[in-house]
Amino acid sequence: MRDAGIGVFDSGIGGLTVFKALRAALPPGERLLYLGDTARVPYGTKSAETVVRYALEGSRFLGRRGIKALVIACNTMSAVALEELRKDTEIPVVGVIGPGAEAACRATGRRVIGVIGTAATIKSGAYTRAIARHLPQARVVDRACPLFVPLAEEGWVDNEVARATAALYLQDFKSEGIDTLVLGCTHYPLLEGVIGEAVGPGVVLVDSARATASVVRARLLERGLLAEGPAPAGEDHFFVTDSSDRFREVGSRFLGGPLLRLEQVDIQD
Ligand code: DGL
Numbered sequence: 001m002r003d004a005g006i007g008v009f010d011s012g013i014g015g016l017t018v019f020k021a022l023r024a025a026l027p028p029g030e031r032l033l034y035l036g037d038t039a040r041v042p043y044g045t046k047s048a049e050t051v052v053r054y055a056l057e058g059s060r061f062l063g064r065r066g067i068k069a070l071v072i073a074c075n076t077m078s079a080v081a082l083e084e085l086r087k088d089t090e091i092p093v094v095g096v097i098g099p100g101a102e103a104a105c106r107a108t109g110r111r112v113i114g115v116i117g118t119a120a121t122i123k124s125g126a127y128t129r130a131i132a133r134h135l136p137q138a139r140v141v142d143r144a145c146p147l148f149v150p151l152a153e154e155g156w157v158d159n160e161v162a163r164a165t166a167a168l169y170l171q172d173f174k175s176e177g178i179d180t181l182v183l184g185c186t187h188y189p190l191l192e193g194v195i196g197e198a199v200g201p202g203v204v205l206v207d208s209a210r211a212t213a214s215v216v217r218a219r220l221l222e223r224g225l226l227a228e229g230p231a232p233a234g235e236d237h238f239f240v241t242d243s244s245d246r247f248r249e250v251g252s253r254f255l256g257g258p259l260l261r262l263e264q265v266d267i268q269d
Contacts, residue, residue, distance in 0.1 A: 002225050005031040005237070006216070007062035007070040009055075012041030013247055014152065014186030015073030016254050018096065018209045022071065025213035026220075029227035031235045035062055037267070039241035042149055044118025044185070048080040051120060055081035056088055061239070061267040063089055068225050071216055072096065075184050075208065076118050079126035092219050099215045100182050100208030101130035107204045108180040111135060114173045114199070115142040117184030118149065127184055141176045145169045145188075152187035153250075162191060166198040173199050182206045238262040 006026075008019050019034055035058050037043075043051050055077045059070060070093045072078045072085065078095030086093045104113050115127040122144040131138050147165050156162050173181065181203050183189055189207045196205055220226040236259075240247045244262050251259050 001068050002227055004066050004068035005033045006220075007059070007065070007067040008032055008034045008073050009058050009062060009070065009077070010034075010036050010073040010186055011043040011054075011076065012036045012038045013250055013254075014149070016251055017186055017189050017207075018071065018073035018212060020255060021207075021209040021213035022216060025210075025217050027227055029229045031227070031237075033062055033065055033067060033237045033239070035239045035241075035267070036247060037241050038243075038247060042118070043074060043076045044120050044146065044149065046120065048120065048124065051076055052081045052084050055085055057267050059085050059088065059093075061265070063091070067091065069094065069216065069220060071212065073209075073212075074186055075100075076120045079117070079121040079124040092223070094212060094216050094219060096186075096208040096212045097126050097130050097184075099211035100184060100206060101127055102134055103208070103211035104180050104182045104206045105131060105135040105138065107206055108135070108138065110177060110179045111138045112176065112178045112180075113138050113140050114170075114176070114178035114181040114203070115140055115184050116145045116148075116169070116181065116188065116195075117142070119144040119146055121184055127182060141173060141178055143169060143172075145185075148185065148191055149187045152190040155250075157191045158193055162194045163197065166191065166194040170195065170198040173203075178203060180204045180206060182208065184208065236261065239265045239267075241265060241267055 072095040078097045082095045128140045244264050
């Protein structure tokens, strides 16, 4: 089991932020199998029922490849489908909400925490509940910022459109007195610069990707599942459900190297 791969599942390309954090946190001997449901992205605008159905299909697809753990890189799936995914498999399933919420609770001094995410993530209230579990005295101010996803996909992360969008979405956070802001969506770390400018220098931005990667490492270590020894180069495998051209281009730019094993697949049973 120690030699089995780790599944990383996202609705599309944004989960590569989590992939990158996992690569940095895990030993080189770990093999990652990434699935991006690029044919059906975005999940964040869909109903919880639909997201759960898609999540189970993707998780079973990766499960058939004999993985030892599953990382749900997508905040939307983590917010609405984590319980169903855990019930559906024996292997550990780690989402991004718990680790992100915990990191925010550690970072806040004033105990006023902002959370931004997709419409489905914010509607679910998952971050607010997770923060309340760790720090019941905290006040959470949340807001859906759906336009950040297409901006990040387009690479418009540092121009006047991105800046104006961030200013409009985030103007109320300043008067609410937050000192910590959770970037509760895979794509938002790409807009960290303009988001930081909009909320001002006194606010700590929490990226769930890094927090999740250290939880995955700890979980594998405690179960004796952390891989040892170096991995042969090019072992990571990327699966997508739509044409792989755009994923190859954006993904290699994002990860700083070619995606050697990239395959378009049909994830239905
Ligand atoms: N991966 C999604 C998330 O983190 C963003 C993209 C989508 O809406 O599918 O919530």
